[in-house]
Amino acid sequence: MSNDGPIQDIGEKHLVVPGTTFRKITEAVSRVTETPAPRGWWIMFLTALLFTGVLGAAIGYLFFRGVGVWGNNSPVGWAWDITNFVWWVGIGHAGTLISAVLFLFRQKWRTSINRFAEAMTIFAVICALIFPGIHVGRVWHAYYMFPIPNSMAIWPNFKSPLLWDVFAVGTYFTVSTLFWFTGLIPDFATLRDRSANRIRRAVYGFLALGWRSSNRHWQNYERAYMILAALSTPLVLSVHSVVSFDFATSVEPGWHATIFPPYFVAGAIFSGFAMVLTLMLVARSVFKLTDLVTMTHIELMNKIILATGTIVGYAYAMEFFIAWYSGNQYERYVFLNRAFGPYAWAYWTMISCNVISPQLFWFKKLRTNIPLTFVISIFVNIGMWFERFVIIVTSLHRDFIPSSWGYFHPTPVDIAIYMGSLGLFFTLFLLFIRWVPMIAIAELKSVLPEASAHHHADDHHGHDHDHAHAAKAE
Amino acid sequence: MADATNKPLTRVGPEGGTPVLLLAEYDTPAAVMHAAEKVRDAGFTRWDVHTPFPVHGMDKAMGLPDSRLGWIVATMALIGFSTAVSLITWANVVSYPFIVGGKPAFSIPSYAPVCFELTVLLSAFGAVFGMFGLNKLPRHHHAVFESDRFRAVTDDKFFVSVEYADPKFDDVRTRELLESTKPNHIEIVEDNES
Structure with missing residues (x-):
């Protein structure tokens, strides 16, 4: 019955360092929220907060002056705004993949990193949601995006992928937040029960909703968690598919492609895992969680980066092939222009970061090398930003009429808003690390070998339960 | 611990409370599992x-x-799906029909994304709030919280609690039953409520 242990024959390792006890997990994770923050945290937090301030100021200026303060022009009507939106939503996807898809596949190694990745999802989606909101120009009309009955007797167009986006990203944000909070309830209870002062006890007690670790509750709780995972799995695939519809349903050469949904989803997972790694490698060493987040985790994530990076590389190649194979001269031109036109620098940055750099992870030595993993994770983040930039801007900047061809230059406001969104993300993330258990305490305990009541018992044990249960039912 | 049966049990809880629970503490999942079976x-x-x-x-x-x-969750999924169908049909077919891209007002493929998203959204509400409902949470007051030892339940201890209100409850025999499962400790939890 000991199916929780590693399968040594195929080289599986323990999920946490052997000898880890329940108490040790409680201590290691809770301690971070109970002791004063290290100086490094304060430096990072204040820097991030400064950038968040820049974001606020830049958005205020944007509202005051209008979207003309951006570099967007005709024909480049979408530029950094939508690039940032797609980039942030994509980053969020790894969190859901780790928390839901790997949960359904019983990939127990996810346990050490899922809380972290889910938090990243929520904060990334918050950053993403800013951009469609502020790019509409007259922001006081942003409520037009929602189907609200109004005195003009008009309704949004439900055939528009932009409206589908509102529903997809809104649902994604709500469901991710619910999933995250549900996972946090037992851990808030842990912090409540450990708290030495009344304020902590009151705040964490409030958040724990009076959780008393009852098995009658765990039963419904586990079912709820599984259902949420089952709902989130198709949801996460749908979200980036819908985002890709924003492009794919248009008749713009370079956008009008059926490969977009799977290609966007793979890219999303790719960029998200890179961001998880970037954040985790730092947090793991700053807060000394190397026993819980082990080299096995890092190596497995690097394998996923290698796999999704290769899928993305395949998609780039396939786009080129189909552009040629379609025989459509506009389509062919867009792709030649991407690789060899004025934006060739962006295209080849994307290829180097996304296609070439992850290939290093074929070598075990390299994918278990922490500094290199960190560098490549940053490369992938950069590469995936450029992917969205390339798709959006290179397709638009030379449209059907050569007389209206143009080039996009970002303005300081473009840059401030992008950097500011990074600031907001890190501000939220650093607050999370400081005040919320960043590793799922209860869940991690349940993957320890000691957590099984059966690990000494024989196979007849389960049968006895059935028998007794049936007898009682009579 | 059978020889200790005559010793009075520790009582925890507020002044003037009445006994509500017998609370037994264990060290391992296996021990608490056997106790639960008993x-x-x-x-x-x-x-x-x-x-x-x-x-x-x-x-x-x-x-x-x-x-x-x-x-x-299944009920909520159906509600979500039918809400989406009604919303789209009302908005774009009945109340404000207009033709975009040559597609008819009633165009089933364009229904798919929003129907899917609302089904998922309401199902997720059903899963989380349904779980709260079945578990009767939030509930910030409960007799078990009167016990200081019980705070270890979110760390590394395992407990069985039996209510005095149970029809089978008997001061002596229930205590003997719990003692026969070899807990670390048994205590009586008192509370002011009923």
Whole structure:
């Protein structure tokens, strides 16, 4: 019955360092929220907060002056705004993949990193949601995006992928937040029960909703968690598919492609895992969680980066092939222009970061090398930003009429808003690390070998339960 | 611990409270699982097991029927789906029909994304809030919180609690039953409520 242990024959390792006890997990994770923050945290937090301030100021200026303060022009009507939106939503996807898809596949190694990745999802989606909101120009009309009955007797167009986006990203944000909070309830209870002062006890007690670790509750709780995972799995695939519809349903050469949904989803997972790694490698060493987040985790994530990076590389190649194979001269031109036109620098940055750099992870030595993993994770983040930039801007900047061809230059406001969104993300993330258990305490305990009541018992044990249960039912 | 039966048990809880629970503490999932099987076989109904994490097999050991949450979620999924269909049909077919891209007002493929998203959204509400409903949470006051030892339940201790209100409850025999499961400690939890 000991199916929780590693399968040594195929080289599986323990999920946490052997000898880890329940108490040790409680201590290691809770301690971070109970002791004063290290100086490094304060430096990072204040820097991030400064950038968040820049974001606020830049958005205020944007509202005051209008979207003309951006570099967007005709024909480049979408530029950094939508690039940032797609980039942030994509980053969020790894969190859901780790928390839901790997949960359904019983990939127990996810346990050490899922809380972290889910938090990243929520904060990334918050950053993403800013951009469609502020790019509409007259922001006081942003409520037009929602189907609200109004005195003009008009309704949004439900055939528009932009409206589908509102529903997809809104649902994604709500469901991710619910999933995250549900996972946090037992851990808030842990912090409540450990708290030495009344304020902590009151705040964490409030958040724990009076959780008393009852098995009658765990039963419904586990079912709820599984259902949420089952709902989130198709949801996460749908979200980036819908985002890709924003492009794919248009008749713009370079956008009008059926490969977009799977290609966007793979890219999303790719960029998200890179961001998880970037954040985790730092947090793991700053807060000394190397026993819980082990080299096995890092190596497995690097394998996923290698796999999704290769899928993305395949998609780039396939786009080129189909552009040629379609025989459509506009389509062919867009792709030649991407690789060899004025934006060739962006295209080849994307290829180097996304296609070439992850290939290093074929070598075990390299994918278990922490500094290199960190560098490549940053490369992938950069590469995936450029992917969205390339798709959006290179397709638009030379449209059907050569007389209206143009080039996009970002303005300081473009840059401030992008950097500011990074600031907001890190501000939220650093607050999370400081005040919320960043590793799922209860869940991690349940993957320890000691957590099984059966690990000494024989196979007849389960049968006895059935028998007794049936007898009682009579 | 059978020889200790005559010793009075520790009482915890507010001044002037009445006994509400017998609370037994264990060190391992296996120990609490065996205790749960004994309590179940003795026919108790108002009792519970408290563990820092869900222990696999405990539902059977307690003799719990399957969770009803799935039905709540399925109902919410249907509500979500029909809300989406009605909303789109009302908005773009009945109230404000207009032709975009040559597609008819009633165009089924364009329904798919929003119908899917609202189905998922309402199902997720059903899963989370349905779970709260079935578990009667939030509930910030409960007798078990009167016990200081019980704070370890979210760390590394395992508990069985039996309510005095259980029809099978008997001061001496229930205590003997729990003592026969070799707990670390047994205490009486008192509370002001009923």
